[in-house]
Amino acid sequence: MTDAALSADQQRPAEPAVLDDVPGWFWDQDRHLFDWFLGRQEKAGRSGDLMEMGAYLGRSAIVIGSHLQPGEAFTVCDLFDSDAPDDENAAEMDMSYRRTLTRTAFETNYLAFNERLPEIVQAPTSTLGGGRVAPGAFRFIHIDASHLYEHVAEDIQVARTALASDGVVVLDDYRSAHTPGVAAATWEAVFNHGLRPIVLTDSKFYGTWGDPEPAQLDLLARRGTLPHCDISSESVDGHRLVRISGSDAGADPFRVSRHHARLAAEAEHRAAEEVAEEAFRAAERDRETADRDLADRRARAAERRRPTNVAKRAVGDLLPPVVTSAIRRARRG
Numbered sequence: 001m002t003d004a005a006l007s008a009d010q011q012r013p014a015e016p017a018v019l020d021d022v023p024g025w026f027w028d029q030d031r032h033l034f035d036w037f038l039g040r041q042e043k044a045g046r047s048g049d050l051m052e053m054g055a056y057l058g059r060s061a062i063v064i065g066s067h068l069q070p071g072e073a074f075t076v077c078d079l080f081d082s083d084a085p086d087d088e089n090a091a092e093m094d095m096s097y098r099r100t101l102t103r104t105a106f107e108t109n110y111l112a113f114n115e116r117l118p119e120i121v122q123a124p125t126s127t128l129g130g131g132r133v134a135p136g137a138f139r140f141i142h143i144d145a146s147h148l149y150e151h152v153a154e155d156i157q158v159a160r161t162a163l164a165s166d167g168v169v170v171l172d173d174y175r176s177a178h179t180p181g182v183a184a185a186t187w188e189a190v191f192n193h194g195l196r197p198i199v200l201t202d203s204k205f206y207g208t209w210g211d212p213e214p215a216q217l218d219l220l221a222r223r224g225t226l227p228h229c230d231i232s233s234e235s236v237d238g239h240r241l242v243r244i245s246g247s248d249a250g251a252d253p254f255r256v257s258r259h260h261a262r263l264a265a266e267a268e269h270r271a272a273e274e275v276a277e278e279a280f281r282a283a284e285r286d287r288e289t290a291d292r293d294l295a296d297r298r299a300r301a302a303e304r305r306r307p308t309n310v311a312k313r314a315v316g317d318l319l320p321p322v323v324t325s326a327i328r329r330a331r332r333g
């Protein structure tokens with residue numbers, strides 16, 4: 001079937017009711033930490049732009065965008081349905097995103113939770129370099145686009161220029177077995193380009209080109225206050241860093257989407273319809289069984305009323321049992 005053959009309803013991306021309805025790779029532990037970093041900046045009266053490189057269907061962008069303050073801009077850069085700039089990146093896109101990713105689906109998801117779309121750059125993240133983003137204007141940048149070394153190393157340099165001195169950069173998949181390029185680019189930035197680790201989670205590296213200590217002390221002060229979370233501190237070649245590990249359990253859920261009430265009512269309506277349909281089908285089955293029983297009873301009664309059977313019964317009733325069995329024996333013989 002071609003797209004043209006699909007109805008408008010079938011072509012429309014599904015609207016999410018809750019953040020978990022948006023596919024992606026953004027888990028509660030990091031959602032909680034994004035909220036914490038962004039909220040901490042806001043409480044301190046900090047203002048600055050926000051950026052995400054690699055948004056996929058919007059799962060993390062929705063959360064970042066929910067922190068946008070008046071006067072700030074949120075830039076999202078992703079290829080969405082466009083071609084990748086090189087073969088390796090194209091292979092990465094084909095393997096992980098092409099079948100599911102469209103810009104329309106991203107926009108539908110994003111607008112389900114936020115009032116306005118971010119500024120969308122539908123292009124390779126490499127186009128953000130060369131003066132396209134204002135130097136020092138950003139307070140928070142999430143790097144989660146291509147996971148190939150050359151791309152991530154370039155994205156880190158864009159972030160370095162774009163971030164304000166106390167801005168926070170987050171790198172996804174800095175330690176996954178299938179993304180050695182991110183690990184290489186991340187630690188290269190730490191050892192050679194002045195990036196300072198703040199905190200590491202199972203999936204993400206949080207760092208700054210400013211002073212990591214105030215955020216680290218605030219995080220360490222939360223030790224023992226987060227259920228299911230272990231917060232510890234250690235040093236890597238003189239770089240102090242905080243580690244957060246543990247389960248996602250206990251994190252407050254993200255607020256529901258603007259479609260939640262309608263989708264819940266529709267789901268309730270569908271469930272009620274299914275119950276009514278099942279009750280109707282059960283009544284039908286009962287009626288069919290009753291009809292079959294009645295037909296069987298009638299057939300048996302009709303059988304009993306057949307003249308030969310009536311005669312047999314009469315003979316059986318009238319002749320003495322000895323004669324009846326003698327007749328039966330004679331018939332068998």
Ligand SMILES: C[S@@+](CC[C@H](N)C(=O)[O-])C[C@H]1O[C@@H](n2cnc3c(N)ncnc32)[C@H](O)[C@@H]1O
Binds near residue numbers: 085097124125144147
């Ligand atoms: C891992 S996904 C992003 C996941 C998303 N942040 C989330 O939390 O669900 C990576 C995204 O990067 C995009 N991407 C891959 N290579 C890119 C490139 N060179 N420039 C811009 N975007 C790219 C893909 O289209 C995909 O949407």
